[in-house]
Every structure is written in C-alpha cells, then in structure tokens.
Amino acid sequence: MVSRLLRRPIVNNPKTFEEGEEEPPALRVSETVKSVLMSALHSHYVFSGLSPSELLKMIVRMRRSSAVEGERIITQGEAGDRFYCLYSGSAFIEVDGHQVGEYRALESFGELALLYSAPRAATIVALEACVLYSVDMQTFHQMSMRAHKSAARATVSFLRHVPLLAGFEEGLLHRVSDALVRVEYEKDQIIMREGEAGEDFFLIEAGEVRCTTHARQALTLSRGDYFGEMALVLDEPRHATVTCATKLSCFKLNRHDFVRLFGPMQAVLEQQMRIRILKSVPLLRHLPSKTLEKLAEAMKIQLFRGGRSVIKEGEPGSRFYIINEGRAKVVRNLFDGLELVGEEELRILHPQDYFGERSLIADEPRNATVVALEPLECLVLDRQSFRAYLKASMSGKNNRKNTPHPEPRDLRRVAALGSGTFGRVSLVVTPERQVYALKQMQKKQILECHQERNIMNEKNLLAACSQHPMVLELVATYQDRDCVYMLLELVQGGELWSLIYEKKAETRELRRGGCGCFATRAASFYAACVAEALSYVHGRGIAYRDLKPENLMIDAKGYVKVIDFGFAKVVPWDDAKGRHHAKTYTVCGTPEYLSPELVQSRGHDRAVDLWAFGCLIFELLAGRTPFADSSQPEIYRKILSAKKILDSKSRLWPKGFASDAKDLVQKLAKTEPIYRLGADDAKDHPWFASLDFKALYKADLEAPYVPRIKDALDTSNFLPCEEDDDDDDDNNNNGKKVARYTGKQDVFAAWSRGGGGDFRPPAC
Numbered sequence: 001m002v003s004r005l006l007r008r009p010i011v012n013n014p015k016t017f018e019e020g021e022e023e024p025p026a027l028r029v030s031e032t033v034k035s036v037l038m039s040a041l042h043s044h045y046v047f048s049g050l051s052p053s054e055l056l057k058m059i060v061r062m063r064r065s066s067a068v069e070g071e072r073i074i075t076q077g078e079a080g081d082r083f084y085c086l087y088s089g090s091a092f093i094e095v096d097g098h099q100v101g102e103y104r105a106l107e108s109f110g111e112l113a114l115l116y117s118a119p120r121a122a123t124i125v126a127l128e129a130c131v132l133y134s135v136d137m138q139t140f141h142q143m144s145m146r147a148h149k150s151a152a153r154a155t156v157s158f159l160r161h162v163p164l165l166a167g168f169e170e171g172l173l174h175r176v177s178d179a180l181v182r183v184e185y186e187k188d189q190i191i192m193r194e195g196e197a198g199e200d201f202f203l204i205e206a207g208e209v210r211c212t213t214h215a216r217q218a219l220t221l222s223r224g225d226y227f228g229e230m231a232l233v234l235d236e237p238r239h240a241t242v243t244c245a246t247k248l249s250c251f252k253l254n255r256h257d258f259v260r261l262f263g264p265m266q267a268v269l270e271q272q273m274r275i276r277i278l279k280s281v282p283l284l285r286h287l288p289s290k291t292l293e294k295l296a297e298a299m300k301i302q303l304f305r306g307g308r309s310v311i312k313e314g315e316p317g318s319r320f321y322i323i324n325e326g327r328a329k330v331v332r333n334l335f336d337g338l339e340l341v342g343e344e345e346l347r348i349l350h351p352q353d354y355f356g357e358r359s360l361i362a363d364e365p366r367n368a369t370v371v372a373l374e375p376l377e378c379l380v381l382d383r384q385s386f387r388a389y390l391k392a393s394m395s396g397k398n399n400r401k402n403t404p405h406p407e408p409r410d411l412r413r414v415a416a417l418g419s420g421t422f423g424r425v426s427l428v429v430t431p432e433r434q435v436y437a438l439k440q441m442q443k444k445q446i447l448e449c450h451q452e453r454n455i456m457n458e459k460n461l462l463a464a465c466s467q468h469p470m471v472l473e474l475v476a477t478y479q480d481r482d483c484v485y486m487l488l489e490l491v492q493g494g495e496l497w498s499l500i501y502e503k504k505a506e507t508r509e510l511r512r513g514g515c516g517c518f519a520t521r522a523a524s525f526y527a528a529c530v531a532e533a534l535s536y537v538h539g540r541g542i543a544y545r546d547l548k549p550e551n552l553m554i555d556a557k558g559y560v561k562v563i564d565f566g567f568a569k570v571v572p573w574d575d576a577k578g579r580h581h582a583k584t585y586t587v588c589g590t591p592e593y594l595s596p597e598l599v600q601s602r603g604h605d606r607a608v609d610l611w612a613f614g615c616l617i618f619e620l621l622a623g624r625t626p627f628a629d630s631s632q633p634e635i636y637r638k639i640l641s642a643k644k645i646l647d648s649k650s651r652l653w654p655k656g657f658a659s660d661a662k663d664l665v666q667k668l669a670k671t672e673p674i675y676r677l678g679a680d681d682a683k684d685h686p687w688f689a690s691l692d693f694k695a696l697y698k699a700d701l702e703a704p705y706v707p708r709i710k711d712a713l714d715t716s717n718f719l720p721c722e723e724d725d726d727d728d729d730d731n732n733n734n735g736k737k738v739a740r741y742t743g744k745q746d747v748f749a750a751w752s753r754g755g756g757g758d759f760r761p762p763a764c
Contacts, residue, residue: 023146024139026060033087034059037133040085040106045633045640046114046140049600054147061143062133067091067126076123080113081137089130094123102127112632114140115587115601121632144601145585152177152582152603155251158203164229164265167272169279171289171572172262174582178674179261180251185244194241198231199255207248211240220245231255233265261674271296277324277379280352284390288541289572291389298385304376310355313369317359320386323351326376330355332368348373360386405476406430406487411438417718422446422455423483427490427715435712436475439486443741443748446484452747454566459486459751462565464540469699470533472553472563477752482741484751491561493554493707494717496526500549500623510704515656517623520687522704523661526552527617528691529560534613534679537562538606543571547612548590549619554717558703571605591635592625596671599636607673613682614668621661622654626669643671660687 029037037059041047047055062085067073073091074080085108093101093109103109103124112118114137155177159165165173180203185191192198194213208222218240221227227242232255262268274296279285284292301324304310310321313333330346346368349355359366360383381390411428414435418425422441429435446452459477466473466489473489499507500517510522517523530552537544545567553561567589572582583603587594595611597604618626626645627638638645645652646666653662664687667677677685683693695701707717 024061024142026057027063029060029062033133036087036106037062037085040108044108044111045599045637046083046111046601048640049597049602050144050147051151054143057147058135058140058143059133061139062135065132065134067130067132069126069128071126073124073126073130073132074110074120074122076121077119079117080110080120081117082134083110083114083136083140084108084124084132084134087131087133090127091124091130092127094125095121110134113137115599141585141601145603148583148585148602155180155203158224158226161224162203162226162229164232167269167276169272169275170580171582172268172272174572174580175261175674176253176258178672179257180253183250183252185248185250187244187247189244189248191242191244191248192228192238192240194239195237198228198236198238201228201232201253201255201258202226202242203251203253205249205251207250208245209248210243210245212243213240232258257675274299274301274379277322277352281322281354282352283354287389288539288570290539290541294539295381295385295389298389299379299381302378302380304372304378306372306374306376308372308376310370310372310376310378311366311368313367314365317356317364317366318383320354320356320360320381320390321370322354322379322381323349324377324379325351327373328355328370328376329373330368330370343369357386357390406434406436408478411436411487413438414713415715417715421449422451425488427713428487429713433712435490437488437490439488440483441485442483442739443479443743444482444739447741447743447747455484456750458565458568461542461568461570462486465537465542465565468533468536469697470529470560470562471536472561479748479751481745482738484748489561490712491553491555491563492709492714492717493556493558495550496552496554496560497549498717499554499705500619506708507705515621515654518620518704520621520658520661521690523617523620524688524691525696525701525704526560526620527613528683528688528693528696530562530613530616531679531683531688532693532697533560533562534609535683537568538609538679541570541573542568543584543604543606544568544609546589546593547609547616548593549616550590554705554707556707556709557699558706559699591632592628594636594639595673596640596642597673599639605673607676610668610676610678610682611670611673613679614665614676617661617668618665621657626652626665642669658687660685663687 034056038052038055041059042052042055047058050058064087067089073084074082076095086103086105088105090105091103092099093103100122109122109124110120112121114135117137152174156170156173159168159173159176165176168176182205185207191202191209192200203226204221204223206223208220209227210220211218211227227240228238230236232253235255258265263271271293275292278287278292278295278299284295287295299322304326310328311317311319313331328349330349331343332346333340334342334344349370355370356366358364410430412430413426413428415427416424417427417437420439420441422445423439425437425439427435428438441455446455459474462472462474465471472491474486475489476487478485478487494503504511507518507522510518513519514523518526530547534544534547544562544565546564547562551562551564553563555561569584569586571584572580574580583605585601585603587598587601589598589608589612593612593615595604595608598608615625615627618624627635627642629635629638644650646669648662648666664677664682664685667685668682670676682688692701709717
C-alpha cells in the first residue's frame with residue numbers, strides 16, 4: 001500500500017556504485033592541507049567508519065574551490081551531491097531567507113549529500129573570501145566501499161589460512177571476521193603469559209610479536225600470523241608467552257563470544273561439513289543460507305554397511321537421504337502375476353545423490369529399494385523437517401492458498417487508497433465481492449528513474465514472503481502498455497503509526513499503565529507480530545531495510561502485516577561469477593531507524609532490521625524513537641553514540657520502562673551488527689514470556705485493539721486521497737494522467753504474462 005502523506009522522511013540513494021568501476025584519481029594536495037583536513041574531519045560522523053589511512057585516501061580526492069564574498073556556495077532546495085570543508089574564511093547559514101548561524105574555518109557542511117539524494121536544507125553564503133575542499137557522493141561511496149570491502153577481504157583471507165577454521169564456509173568466515181575486535185598494544189607489552197588461562201584468539205594486522213617458551217624464544221610472528229587459536233576449542237593454560245616486539249595492531253576474538261555467536265567449535269565444524277554436503281547437491285545449493293543452516297542442524301549422519309538395505313520397496317517412507325560417501329544401487333522387484341521372480345537394477349547412486357523424497361512428497365510407500373554397495377555415509381532428514389524445509393521446493397509447490405487469481409477484466413475500481421512516486425493504489429472489487437488493493441506504477445516514470453530492477457526486485461521478494469500471515473500477500477501481477485500492476489491483499493485497519501500517534505482516544509485502554517505509549521501487553525503483541533515476520537523474511541535470506549510503524553498495517557482482526565518491500569534485498573549473496581558478497585552498500589531507510597553501519601556507509605546485511613526492531617519496540621512503549629531529533633545530522637550523531645545513549649542509567653528511558661524491555665532493546669540495538677539478538681532469539685526473550693507464538697501465528701490470540709471496519713469496502717482508516725472523475729482514455733491510471741510508454745516492452749517481460757495491452761485498468 002502507499003500512503004499519500006509520508007509521516008517521516010525516507011532516505012534512499014538510488015545510485016549504485018559497482019566495485020569494478022575505476023577508482024577516482026588522487027589529486028595533488030600539500031602535506032599541510034592533508035594534515036589540516038585530517039584534523040578537521042577525523043571526528044566527523046560521516047567519516048568515523050574510516051581508518052586514518054582510508055580517510056587520507058579520501059582527502060587526496062577532495063576538490064579545491066574558492067568563493068568570493070557574497071557568493072552562494074550551496075542553495076536551499078537545490079539538489080546537491082557534495083560535502084564541503086571550509087579550509088579558510090567564513091560563511092553564514094540562511095534558512096527560508098533568515099540568517100541562522102555561521103561556519104568558521106575548518107568547519108564543514110553538506111554531509112547529508114554524501115549519504116543520499118536530498119534537497120539542500122539551507123543556503124550557505126561566503127562572508128569573505130573562502131577556500132573550500134569538497135568531495136562528491138560518487139567518490140565518497142566508491143572510496144568507502146573499496147576501503148571496507150578491502151579490509152573485510154584481507155581479514156577473511158587471514159582467517160582462511162588458520163587451520164582450525166579451514167573447514168568454514170565463506171559466509172561463516174565473514175561472520176567471524178565481523179566478530180573480531182581491533183586492539184592495539186605498545187612495544188614490549190605482554191599480551192599473554194605461559195601457564196595463564198587462555199580465552200582469546202589473536203590475528204596480527206600490523207607489527208611483530210615474540211613467542212617464548214620456558215623463557216626461550218621460539219619464534220617471531222608478524223602481519224597475517226595468528227596465535228592463541230586453541231583458546232577457541234580448549235579451556236587450558238597458554239603454552240607460550242607472547243610479547244610485542246614492535247607496536248602491534250591485531251584482531252581479537254574471545255572464546256565466550258565465539259560460542260555465544262556460533263556455538264561450540266566442534267559443533268560448528270560438524271555443521272559446516274553438513275552445509276558443504278548440502279551445497280554440493282545441485283537441487284539444494286540455491287536455497288537461502290538460513291534454510292541451509294536449519295537443514296544442516298536437522299540432518300543426522302547415518303552409516304550403513306555394504307549389502308544393507310537403506311530403504312525397502314513397499315514400506316512407508318519416513319526419511320530423506322543424501323549420500324556423502326560410498327555408493328548404493330536402486331532396485332525394483334519384478335513380479336510374474338503375484339509371484340516375486342527377481343529384481344531389476346535401475347541405477348547406481350554416488351556421493352551428492354539423494355533418494356527417498358518421493359514417498360515423503362506424495363505420502364505413498366517406497367517404490368524401490370536402495371542397497372549399500374559398500375560402506376555408506378548419508379545425511380538423513382526426518383519427515384517433519386523435510387516437510388518444513390524441502391517439500392515445497394522439491395514438489396514445485398508453495399504454501400499459498402490454491403485459489404484462482406482474479407482476472408483483470410473482472411476488477412472494478414471502488415475508491416482511491418493512496419498515491420506514490422510512480423502511480424497510485426486503488427480499492428478494487430470482483431463480481432464475487434472479493435476486495436483487493438491494486439497498486440499501479442507507470443513504466444515511463446520507472447524507466448526515467450532507473451527503477452526497473454528495483455520494482456522487479458520488490459515484486460519478487462514480496463512474492464517470496466507473502467505466504468506468511470504477517471506479511472502482505474501479493475495475489476497477482478498484471479501489465480498493459482503503459483503500466484505494471486500488483487494485486488494485493490487489502491488491509492483495512494490503517495497504519496500502526498496512526499494507532500501510536502493519532503488514535504489515542506480509541507486506544508486509551510492499550511496505554512493504561514504505559515510509560516508514554518502502549519502498555520506491555522499491547523506493545524509486546526505488535527512487536528511479536530513483527531518478530532514473526534522478520535524471522536520468516538530473514539529465513540528467506542532477505543533484508544527488509546525499512547521497518548517502521550508506517551510500514552506496518554493493522555488487519556481486520558487487529559494483527560500486524562508488514563507491507564512495502566521496496567527497499568528489500570537478498571543479502572548475503574553469490575554473484576554470477578561465484579563471488580560471495582557478505583554486505584550491500586546502498587543507503588536507504590528512515591533516518592530515526594538507520595543503524596550505525598548505514599550511517600557510516602560501511603556495508604550492511606540483515607542485522608539492520610534487528611537494530612530497527614529495537615527502535616520500534618522503544619517507540620511502541622515510549623511514543624518516540626530513541627534517537628529522534630529535529631535535525632537529521634543530530635539524529636545520526638545520536639545513532640553513532642548509541643552505546644552511551646542506550647546505557648541503562650541514561651536519561652533516555654522514561655519512568656516505568658520495564659527492565660526486561662530495556663534489556664531487549666539494548667540487545668537488538670548493539671553497535672556491532674554481529675552481536676545483535678536475532679529475530680528467532682528475540683522471540684525467546686523474557687519480555688515475550690507471556691505470549692504464545694504458536695497461537696499468534698494461527699491468529700488465535702485476541703488482539704489488544706480491533707479496528708472499526710464497517711464492511712469490505714470501508715476506506716475510513718486510510719488517508720484521504722483526491723478522486724479524479726476525468727474519463728479520458730489516456731487517464732487509465734484510475735483517473736490520474738498516465739504517460740504513454742513507447743519503450744521496449746521486453747524490459748518488463750518478467751513482470752507478468754502481459755505486455756501488449758492485455759490488461760485494461762478497472763473502471764469505477
């Protein structure tokens with residue numbers, strides 16, 4: 001659905017910067033200028049994610065310019081993509097024609113233009129002759145992305161050479177890399193002593209250490225070397241004393257953190273072995289990583305001696321098998337009438353082959369016997385796990401209700417529900433009185449804004465997730481010459497945002513005993529719906545990236561539905577060349593909900609949703625977000641100071657904010673993404689102790705608030721939207737003028753079966 005009035009600004013950098021693009025050239029910058037700019041910029045929040053060497057690379061790509069007295073440097077309302085540092089001189093700040101402040105030498109402005117495309121918030125005018133250094137959005141993102149990717153690759157490369165971690169999949173190595181903490185030591189400082197208890201593993205980034213045993217030097221380690229790795233496995237004393245031979249920079253990982261994040265090392269190694277086997281099966285290798293992890297957890301290893309039957313023809317099936325080692329033969333009984341006269345060998349099975357799926361899909365007896373030809377090692381999955389994780393993909397079916405989709409010609413438009421960037425949303429009805437929301441987007445505008453890949457991505461990801469009861473259902477897609485359409489489930493209860501901020505009288509009972517907004521019962525119910533949806537979306541390998549009350553609709557029973565997958569993205573992913581991408585770098589979302597890694601443009605994954613979930617829970621209880629401010633730059637400064645702001649003794653927390661709710665928010669809004677509580681783990685948090693998630697999933701719980709809905713055509717909970725009675729043929733956008741699209745239709749070939757005018761928008 002699309003709201004006509006945006007409650008809070010959305011930020012989105014529509015440009016994508018590819019890693020293969022040529023690095024922006026360095027410019028001639030004097031050592032004095034470098035030193036001055038380093039001093040001025042190193043503490044700025046936009047650059048806080050860069051190391052000193054990375055910041056220096058950025059500085060030597062900043063462009064020098066000058067402005068005379070009275071010259072406008074930037075103008076309010078205009079588009080801008082440059083950040084400025086005032087090297088010398090001064091300038092005044094003007095907002096809506098009023099002077100509101102000044103900038104002095106070594107102060108900076110325009111940083112929002114580096115994060116996303118937005119009109120300038122103020123006019124800056126030179127008070128005297130000024131010298132400025134500036135960097136544009138493309139250079140900033142290119143350099144920032146290169147810096148973070150290069151650092152991540154280097155660390156993963158180091159980890160790959162640690163024998164203990166050799167069996168780890170690429171994705172897990174990236175997660176271990178994210179868990180590392182950079183620490184520094186001075187020359188001659190002792191890092192560990194022989195005989196002491198050991199809990200930390202170290203990876204040297206720069207510098208050297210001396211390792212001594214019984215006071216005798218054994219070896220010297222330098223960049224790329226590691227020590228203390230057995231602390232991840234064994235609880236035993238250190239075997240050597242390690243002393244810094246030089247100033248040392250290294251990465252550290254604590255055993256307790258490793259176990260908390262990934263589990264005991266031996267269990268992790270076994271899990272990784274199972275994942276490698278699963279990925280070797282062509283049918284399974286494209287499953288989302290989360291599904292593969294759950295499969296690996298559910299599968300057991302079973303051994304069969306040569307000559308033993310693994311499954312027998314005619315018996316009921318209860319397990320699915322994947323061969324890891326050994327060979328087996330598939331045979332079928334031969335009958336003469338009712339008499340068994342022999343058997344027919346059908347084929348030989350090798351490692352990576354699988355069997356036993358047919359009887360689990362069709363609920364029928366085994367139709368063949370499988371016999372081990374030699375010692376056989378299989379991964380085995382029981383019936384319940386098979387149905388949970390594999391039945392849909394192997395049978396070509398999904399869990400969506402098997403109901404026929406409405407034909408376009410049967411849809412009749414009843415009312416306008418809202419408008420968006422590329423079109424509008426209308427309430428439509430079929431002759432059988434089924435009601436839906438029809439979202440329409442203009443092809444010409446989509447192409448002009450280079451959004452064709454994004455809207456296709458939105459459609460595909462919503463389709464992948466809309467089987468879940470807490471996610472808006474995509475019913476069908478259509479297209480005609482000028483537009484593409486999404487037929488969506490109609491959710492009539494309005495936005496959760498309205499419940500929080502507008503319908504205070506109607507929700508008075510929900511707020512009784514609260515500390516600014518909803519009391520625990522209501523807040524935990526709405527948060528639980530979101531946790532259910534996030535758990536499912538993340539399980540499909542998708543980052544949602546725009547969680548906020550405006551994107552949560554209330555259905556007729558009072559339950560929450562997650563809508564608008566416009567910013568959703570599969571992450572991590574492997575590209576066509578087999579390269580693993582652990583993070584994505586597009587800045588998008590809503591300022592008050594952005595995580596630190598988004599603000600710093602250092603790459604992000606699904607953990608951004610966990611941060612936003614923590615912000616949402618705070619908002620449900622307090623009636624405001626934890627980092628709210630009238631100034632966007634100040635919002636971002638607060639976000640980067642989250643550790644201090646979210647401290648238990650901080651004044652942020654309103655009186656009466658429950659301690660278990662505070663604990664949950666703090667665990668979701670960890671500054672380092674890898675340490676955030678996952679959606680599944682959040683459901684087990686004590687704050688949700690009184691909530692039955694199985695009953696919630698089935699919609700068997702009574703919602704704290706049921707919206708007032710007169711009938712299936714009631715639109716009273718939507719924002720008012722202008723109607724247009726113009727019936728001109730070109731106004732086929734439900735009354736809104738549509739631009740004729742004359743481009744290639746094959747751009748939208750994958751949208752639906754249409755493309756040549758087969759869909760006529762419904763009339764009133």
